[in-house]
Amino acid sequence: MQKITEPTYELPLANVDIHDDFWLAYQQLIRDVVIPYQWAALNDQVEEAEPSHAIENFRIAAGQRDGEFYGMVFQDSDVAKWLEAVGYLLNKQPDAALEQTADEVIELVAAVQQPDGYLNTYFTVKDPAGRWTNLAECHELYCAGHLIEAAVAYYHGTGKRRLLDVACKLADHIDSVFGTAAGQLPGYPGHPEIELALARLYEVTQAPRYLALAGYFVAQRGTRPHFYDEEYARRGFTSYWQTHGPAWMVKDKAYSQAHQPLAEQQVAVGHAVRFVYLMTGVAHLAQLSNDAGQRVICRRLWDNMAQKQLYITGAIGAQSSGEAFSSDYDLPPDTAYNETCASIGLMMFARRMLHLEADRRYADVMERALYNTVLAGMALDGKHFFYVNPLEVQPQSYRHNHIYDHVKPVRQRWFGCACCPPNIARLLASLGQYIYTQTPEALLVNLYIGSEARVELGGQGVTLRQQGDYLHQGEMRLSLAMEAPVSGTLALRLPGWCAAPQVTVNGEAQDVTPARQGYLWLTRCWQPGDEIALTLPMAVRRVKAASPLRHAAGQVALQRGPLVYCLEEADNGRELHNLLLPPEATFSLREGEGVLAGKTLICAPGQRVTPAAPDAALYQFDPAPAARTAQTLTFIPYFAWANRGEGEMRVWVREG
């Protein structure tokens, strides 16, 4: 075991205490509802949910029970994500019972580890001889990556090394198996994750072999002859997944971003989660290795994704088939896949990009994903989840037209493929990590969230406190507490959604025009008690899409602060496509009621195209201009949609 040091750039989660009401409520929900609920689900104790069997698989693999493996080939990762989330929770708040449960799970996991370090319940139970024979399809390295992430989080959260030791032993085993040396497998995973996990493991252990191994996995990807084809031939052309025809994961290499080396890849393609997980690892590697080539790749692929393939809700993955990107500007609102996990991975990618360069292009997207798709992924009760996040729903069509088979008009309990709920849990439990980037030049403030953080500024410890109601009022005060004055730089993100941000330091207005790439760099000798006030006027803003985006042509979306809004049938009646928002409409705000209490709604004087008579002809020749009646349009935050039963929803609204 190498010497363990604190990570660079990464402000430890332990150093950031969130006390913002909005986010505390979510974190409380994670702690009180989601994690216990997910624990029950992992143990098959949730009656109305599809069985998970994930813990049982570990018991069987450990020889503690008889039985058969059940579930997805990557079922182990659900346990790992749960442990990772628990690690974050324990990092912030002791919970002896939870920690004991987790420790028991960790012992169970350790008991499954083979003498050589291998650890995977599917292959151990079902096909011991088949390990490492099907990287394209079977997710062993993916599960290993999640286990490593859990180990890192649990170590940071509890100081306990037990799982970290298991993870290192697993990583060492992987290091011995994979590579281009004689006797090694020149392979790489079908589902990226190990890359970002090894980078994290390197940070916590400082063992260069983990960094090198991550670099190997990235560099080897997409090389010729193609490893997926070679292993496919070696195993006699058998394949695990048959859902889209035999060996489609082997054949459709772009699905796994394995169709060409990353250095040659020009656009975001394939499975969206795979893409952002891979790029999170690559961006982390680029920072840790200071690799200029990898920076260029990251920037190029980020820009294609964010400029041409990103939904206004911070979602990616326009199609259900392959849970994948489509192509530039093909962003259908109704048939979108937009997996919750993909937006979580997008936040991870954005965070790593911020470690490479202070540019709000990353933070703006990170925030867009967080406040819209990621939050939409979970119901306000913490017990129902969206896997798929459309921007338009018409329930009747969804019941009859199979192009919508992947879409659910209301959130579901647990999923057979349960990647999203635990991913939301670990994201929200570790949200403190996304607020700051600690660079040698400056402390970047990426997100405005009421919190107290112990940061380093000019080489000295400083307590930085954020207070205010950013989400609803756009006001935030940042105050510094330290023993002595400190010379250093705070770089404040001026959110892209704000037209005229105002910043004062100790009441003195600052010129924001010198902001570089959306960050206002404030370098000075900071005094204890210095206070920075941000006023971010939070007008309701009309958002329009660039002209190539045909699905938004003639339409407008509303955004206030980071929140994208939508129309719901519950407030506006049916046939939302017949509602029009006049270009000159003025907006008013009102507070939501019932389940929407505390949410800010937007009202606007709109119009409704008068409905056709029930016996009206389907097609009318030269009809008089459709009559319109005045109707107040009520918009709610997108993340809060579908909390009032099934109904129509629409983000892009006709302007006229």
Add this chain to the structure above:
Amino acid sequence: MQKITEPTYELPLANVDIHDDFWLAYQQLIRDVVIPYQWAALNDQVEEAEPSHAIENFRIAAGQRDGEFYGMVFQDSDVAKWLEAVGYLLNKQPDAALEQTADEVIELVAAVQQPDGYLNTYFTVKDPAGRWTNLAECHELYCAGHLIEAAVAYYHGTGKRRLLDVACKLADHIDSVFGTAAGQLPGYPGHPEIELALARLYEVTQAPRYLALAGYFVAQRGTRPHFYDEEYARRGFTSYWQTHGPAWMVKDKAYSQAHQPLAEQQVAVGHAVRFVYLMTGVAHLAQLSNDAGQRVICRRLWDNMAQKQLYITGAIGAQSSGEAFSSDYDLPPDTAYNETCASIGLMMFARRMLHLEADRRYADVMERALYNTVLAGMALDGKHFFYVNPLEVQPQSYRHNHIYDHVKPVRQRWFGCACCPPNIARLLASLGQYIYTQTPEALLVNLYIGSEARVELGGQGVTLRQQGDYLHQGEMRLSLAMEAPVSGTLALRLPGWCAAPQVTVNGEAQDVTPARQGYLWLTRCWQPGDEIALTLPMAVRRVKAASPLRHAAGQVALQRGPLVYCLEEADNGRELHNLLLPPEATFSLREGEGVLAGKTLICAPGQRVTPAAPDAALYQFDPAPAARTAQTLTFIPYFAWANRGEGEMRVWVREG
């Protein structure tokens, strides 16, 4: 063999000679290009097409060749449809070589018939013991129906009874096998077709058992216990089709309109072709049996289909999955299935409804389907075909987003499942049958097509001649020739697309206001040489959809006469969604050039939203109203789209 009489209501094809330039050119294309091309395809002599093997299957089944069956389980029907089309062609124009080829095919077909009358190459070659064990999936009755249709057409076309005798023997065999008597199978087909075929066979043979058998198949449909389930259990739960999971055709009974008895069915559901084929038979039965209950069913299901599930192009079947209807007002333009065969079946259904009642609701839809989707199904060269007929295409998205997998942006040669091309051939070759309905009360003129017909009026033979350029000028003259004056009624359809039709008889203006259900009934004592002139002002008309149709909200389509128009990239550049047609735009006409010579194009002063700069943000806050530049919009008839290579196409155009 029963006495053969002329059919009622049906004006024999032999009596109608089309001489309209537009349609003659199509019929010539069928004769000179399509039928020979299809013959080559059926014999696997088209190099660039998927193999058919259809004729070879017959040779193998007849014991003339060794080999295996290849192709769809319903491959026989392609041969039958070809023979049917040949029957129509020979009806209109002798062709000794073609007739000899057809006679040889008929001998081959006869040689496949089993001693008991059974006739199907798939089961004869592959699974003789399996006949009649899988009605839900295996299309035996469907193939039988097509063979019967071919026999009727060939008999009418040539006077030769050879195939008709084969068909009767097959029908008699079916009559012995199916029914509710002891020892009979209480089954009915998975794919309707036998019903309409038996009704035609009854008309030509006047054998009541064929009418009764057709009635049985309709009445038995959807009864409980469900026959598909029973036969599925009897054959040990094996299924032929696995494409959507095991036995999906058995389980998804609505797919085959077998989920409930027709009398209970309220809306058009399931596979669109199955639906219209079934309803064609039911409407024919309703007429032949004068069955009031069946009339009510026909009217109810027609109205649901035509009022709520019909595309403006006369297409039906909004979704690819199951090639099926979706639900009321769910008519997406881009992911539509809109099978060419479904619109052909729709014309058949409409024609039979016109035998039940003189109402232009049927004829208008029949004409809409004919001039738009049916013609669009075939390229202007007669060698390339659309199976799927979308109303919007954006080729880049079609290459990357799998929701469009079923859509082709350009027509293909032959298909592995080759139902559409021979269906177009038989429809166009028999088009004369759709022009008139000969009822006891009146001769209905449903379509205006330059032609000469020998009709019955007031019990006397009359030659009715149509002349004029209906399609481009909206003008038609109908003249009567007979030996002596005749008292009788001509009922002229006043097309729904025409706002102010004018009718004169011998130059004397007629009041059109008494028209009943869109037909102007002219009862008088007609003199030889009487001439009716129709002037149907053919303004370019803006068509808008009823407000529940969300996919057309804020948009407009153009129609001139029966032709629906579209924008193509070839004339208008890319990003057709950024083109706007102002509400007050005036239209001008121009003749097309090159491959579009002879077609009337529509031009309008429109606008284009100025394209975003290549580096423009994907989402813009409070942008200035998008700049627009003037652009002439050029619309071409929808049926002629995709004859100039791959490009965008759009029927519904933004208004503004």
